[in-house]
Structure formats: structure tokens, C-alpha cells
Amino acid sequence: MSRITDLDIDSIKDSDLLKGFDYNNYDEGDRERWKTLLDGVMQAQDGVSCKSYTKGMASLGENFSDIPNLEELNHKLERQTGWKVMAVNGILPCEDFYKLLSRKIFPSATFVRDWHSQAFTGYPDLFHDVVGHLPLFFDKDFSHFVSNSSDIIYQILKQTPNGTAEKEQLIQNFSRYGWFTWEAGLLIENGEAKAYGGAILSSSGETENLKSRGYDKFDLQEVFNQSYTDKEFSCRYFAIDSYDDLFASLDTIKTQYNL
Numbered sequence: 001m002s003r004i005t006d007l008d009i010d011s012i013k014d015s016d017l018l019k020g021f022d023y024n025n026y027d028e029g030d031r032e033r034w035k036t037l038l039d040g041v042m043q044a045q046d047g048v049s050c051k052s053y054t055k056g057m058a059s060l061g062e063n064f065s066d067i068p069n070l071e072e073l074n075h076k077l078e079r080q081t082g083w084k085v086m087a088v089n090g091i092l093p094c095e096d097f098y099k100l101l102s103r104k105i106f107p108s109a110t111f112v113r114d115w116h117s118q119a120f121t122g123y124p125d126l127f128h129d130v131v132g133h134l135p136l137f138f139d140k141d142f143s144h145f146v147s148n149s150s151d152i153i154y155q156i157l158k159q160t161p162n163g164t165a166e167k168e169q170l171i172q173n174f175s176r177y178g179w180f181t182w183e184a185g186l187l188i189e190n191g192e193a194k195a196y197g198g199a200i201l202s203s204s205g206e207t208e209n210l211k212s213r214g215y216d217k218f219d220l221q222e223v224f225n226q227s228y229t230d231k232e233f234s235c236r237y238f239a240i241d242s243y244d245d246l247f248a249s250l251d252t253i254k255t256q257y258n259l
């Protein structure tokens with residue numbers, strides 16, 4: 001997958017957001033894979049997804065019965081929480097990724113994964129990005145956490161010189177923080193752990209993996225010390241009691257890194 005190195009985030013206009021997305025480019029094969037994926041995760045999500053995801057999914061269900069038109073999705077999303085999707089075909093540099101999110105722009109891939117990657121994909125595709133993540137961006141608290149945390153992380157990274165061991169350590173810590181929260185995070189609801197992480201909610205395989213493992217209470221320092229790879233199902237899961245725990249972790253991060 002190519003790296004995007006020339007994105008000028010400060011000058012992005014609304015009309016630029018979906019330049020990389022052409023609804024007419026998808027063929028029958030893409031649509032068939034999309035529907036098979038959706039059937040698989042809808043079954044897998046039953047009893048697993050958290051309330052805010054289920055609520056977002058209820059309002060998006062009809063958009064997802066086929067490959068979604070991102071333009072329509074953007075109108076809905078912006079009305080609800082002010083977020084917008086940007087079609088991004090490649091990997092963004094770390095700082096650009098957080099800066100984009102801090103401006104309430106969610107970068108989404110546009111390709112639909114192939115048949116070999118139905119249960120798992122190492123690279124996020126359109127299905128992972130929009131089915132796994134977007135329903136939660138209709139929740140005001142969660143979407144605020146993503147923009148707020150991204151702004152804080154972006155500022156911490158920006159004030160740290162490139163090429164230093166300190167910067168590498170920060171990038172590692174914040175990758176783990178992202179993985180164990182909005183990719184593989186769990187939320188306790190009525191005494192049961194439910195998923196708010198998009199890697200779980202967009203993958204029937206990850207959901208099965210979750211069912212076969214236990215989980216630990218979310219602890220920021222433990223998350224910073226826990227390695228992971230996005231090439232396999234998650235080795236661990238961490239559960240929060242409410243989104244307030246995530247906001248509390250941001251206060252700890254600001255103190256820890258003198259922001």
C-alpha cells in the first residue's frame with residue numbers, strides 16, 4: 001500500500017474529501033464480497049456490540065446493505081456530529097493521521113477486501129473503516145473522544161523532534177493506545193463486556209477470537225506496555241466502564257507528556 005506524503009491538511013476543502021471515491025468504480029464482485037462480509041459481521045456482532053454502536057448501526061443499516069455512497073453518508077454524519085469521511089487511498093504519516101482526526105475528518109480506504117481476507121484483513125479496507133468505525137462516530141461522546149485524543153496526540157508528537165528515540169517511543173505508545181481502545185476496545189454494559197472497537201466490529205474472525213479470550217480492566221500504562229500486531233487477531237482486550245475512562249486517560253496523557 002502506498003504512503004501519502006503530500007497531504008496539506010490545513011487547505012482541505014469539503015469538495016476535496018471524496019475526490020478519491022468513485023461509486024461507479026465498484027463492480028459486481030465488490031458488491032458480492034461486501035454483502036457476504038456484512039452478513040458475516042451482522043451475525044457475529046449480535047450480543048457483542050455496545051449500545052452506542054448498535055444505535056449508530058440502526059440508523060446506517062440501509063446505507064450498508066450495498067457498498068455505501070460516501071457522499072450520502074457524509075451528509076448524515078455531518079448533521080449528527082460534525083464529522084466527515086475523506087477517501088484516502090494509502091497510508092498517512094502518523095502526525096497527519098492524528099491531525100486529520102483532530103479536525104473531525106475520518107480517513108477511509110475505498111477498496112473492498114478480497115475473498116481470502118473475509119475474516120481478517122491486515123490493511124483496513126472500506127468495510128473495516130465504515131462498518132467497523134463509522135456507526136460510533138454518530139455518538140457525540142465517542143466521536144468527541146476521537147477528535148480530542150487525536151488533537152492531544154498530534155500536539156505531543158509535533159513538539160517532539162523527529163528521528164529521536166523519544167519520538168519512536170511516543171509513536172509506539174499511541175499506536176498501542178489506539179489499538180486497545182478504538183480498534184479492540186471493550187465497554188462494560190450491565191456487567192458484560194461489549195465491543196466498541198472497530199477491528200472487532202468489522203471482523204467475524206476477531207469477534208470469535210474475543211469470545212475465546214478474557215479481558216482486563218483498561219489501564220493506560222499497561223496498554224502502553226502491551227505490544228500488538230495488526231497482522232493477527234488481538235492478543236488481549238481491555239475494558240472500560242464508560243467513555244469517561246477514556247477522557248480520564250487523556251488527562252493522564254497530558255500530565256505525563258507536559259501538555
Ligand SMILES: [Fe+2]
Pocket residue numbers: 124128129132133183198199
Ligand atoms: Fe480501524
